[in-house]
Amino acid sequence: MDIVVKKIVREVKGGNQEAFAELVELYKDRVYHVAYRILGNVHEAQDVSQEAFLRAYTNLDSYDENRKFSTWIYRIATNLAIDRIRKKKPDFNLEDRVGGTENLDYHSQFADETPLPEEQIVKLEMQEWVQDEIMQLPPKYRTAVILKYIEDLSLKEIAEVMNLPVATVKTRIHRGREALRKRLG
Amino acid sequence: MACSREQRTLIDTYLDEEMTTREAEQLERHLQECPECRSYVDECSTAVARLRSMARLEAPAGFTDQVMKSLPKQPKRRQWKTWIRRHPMVITAATFFLVFLISLSSVMGGEETVSVEGSGQYLIDESQNMVVVPEDAVVEGDLVVRNGSVEVNGEVTGDVVIINGQHLQASTARISGEIEEIDESMEWLWYEIKDFMKDAFSFSGNGTENEDSR
Ligand SMILES: [Zn+2]
Numbered sequence: 600m601d602i603v604v605k606k607i608v609r610e611v612k613g614g615n616q617e618a619f620a621e622l623v624e625l626y627k628d629r630v631y632h633v634a635y636r637i638l639g640n641v642h643e644a645q646d647v648s649q650e651a652f653l654r655a656y657t658n659l660d661s662y663d664e665n666r667k668f669s670t671w672i673y674r675i676a677t678n679l680a681i682d683r684i685r686k687k688k689p690d691f692n693l694e695d696r697v698g699g700t701e702n703l704d705y706h707s708q709f710a711d712e713t714p715l716p717e718e719q720i721v722k723l724e725m726q727e728w729v730q731d732e733i734m735q736l737p738p739k740y741r742t743a744v745i746l747k748y749i750e751d752l753s754l755k756e757i758a759e760v761m762n763l764p765v766a767t768v769k770t771r772i773h774r775g776r777e778a779l780r781k782r783l784g
Numbered sequence: 785m786a787c788s789r790e791q792r793t794l795i796d797t798y799l800d801e802e803m804t805t806r807e808a809e810q811l812e813r814h815l816q817e818c819p820e821c822r823s824y825v826d827e828c829s830t831a832v833a834r835l836r837s838m839a840r841l842e843a844p845a846g847f848t849d850q851v852m853k854s855l856p857k858q859p860k861r862r863q864w865k866t867w868i869r870r871h872p873m874v875i876t877a878a879t880f881f882l883v884f885l886i887s888l889s890s891v892m893g894g895e896e897t898v899s900v901e902g903s904g905q906y907l908i909d910e911s912q913n914m915v916v917v918p919e920d921a922v923v924e925g926d927l928v929v930r931n932g933s934v935e936v937n938g939e940v941t942g943d944v945v946i947i948n949g950q951h952l953q954a955s956t957a958r959i960s961g962e963i964e965e966i967d968e969s970m971e972w973l974w975y976e977i978k979d980f981m982k983d984a985f986s987f988s989g990n991g992t993e994n995e996d997s998r
Contacts, residue, residue, distance in 0.1 A: 617852075619851075624848055631844075632841050636838070648843065648847075653851065656855050726838060729838060730838070744835065749838050751836075769800070773796050779834075779835070780828045781827075783834045784826070784827025
């Protein structure tokens with residue numbers, strides 16, 4: 600896997616733009632998923648993950664081939680997502696929360712599976728509830744918790760993604776977990 | 785709160801699964817006795833289990849295409865330039881090679897005589913390396929001229945192909961097919977350069993690999 604990625608990266612660096620599509624294919628789901636969990640909105644998640652790949656392309660020269668590509672692209676994507684949350688804060692976007700616009704979005708992803716059986720609806724509502732609680736976390740805890748418990752990354756990987764010492768990452772995970780314990784526990 | 789902050793830190797380590805078996809056993813014994821710590825651990829575990837149960841979403845359809853469309857346009861020339869920037873040695877070598885080839889071809893060329901393929905009426909002027917199709921003449925099919933120029937005043941029903949020569953325009957010409965000028969020495973030169981570059985590229989490719997793996 601890593602050898603394949605290295606090869607593609609070199610192709611792209613050598614001027615073969617088309618080869619970049621293979622990188623996108625390999626990482627798009629992970630990037631999109633992380634962006635969605637941080638932002639809780641499909642449109643923003645798509646926007647941010649596309650922007651992340653565009654930035655990866657334009658900054659490919661700064662990518663260190665000795666590191667995992669996934670870590671690098673996660674880093675770009677999570678930074679973009681957090682930036683977006685911070686920019687949104689002053690005029691807290693009513694449209695995104697009131698009336699559950701994002702929930703609607705969430706449902707629309709399963710549109711082709713209608714009608715949903717009772718059990719599925721309960722499951723979906725549970726997912727929405729958990730997602731809402733994740734969204735209540737301060738951004739710095741949110742990323743750490745998502746990377747740890749949803750993406751299942753190691754502490755070392757999370758430290759690389761967030762550009763923080765492992766000890767700091769641990770503290771953030773603990774604080775995030777503590778906050779969620781009160782809401783989800 | 786009966787238990788200290790220290791106990792909390794211990795529990796965090798336990799939840800992180802970073803305890804030795806002995807430490808874990810010790811804490812588990814405490815949990816059996818202490819409902820407060822026990823419910824703390826339970827709540828944390830439930831929260832974590834809920835996070836872990838989140839469905840995996842996939843990027844929407846057409847995602848990759850949209851990313852690819854958003855990338856800055858990359859004209860062929862730029863690829864070439866990037867490549868040159870990365871391999872300045874090769875381009876220097878190639879320039880030398882080009883100069884060498886040009887001088888070589890000028891030494892070799894110049895003694896070939898004009899030859900013509902085609903059926904019909906035409907005049908061959910060997911002193912000027914020139915083929916002329918007169919105004920009222922017709923060449924049926926293609927007219928191929930090698931090592932000479934051609935002036936068509938009459939009619940050619942096929943293509944006019946000039947190898948190592950020029951087509952001289954005439955207003956009365958009627959050529960049904962296409963006019964093609966081929967410069968053999970240039971073609972050959974180009975072919976040789978491409979071949980040379982290919983070798984040079986694979987050679988310098990190995991070079992970069994060594995450089996990268998520091
Ligand atoms: Zn206790």
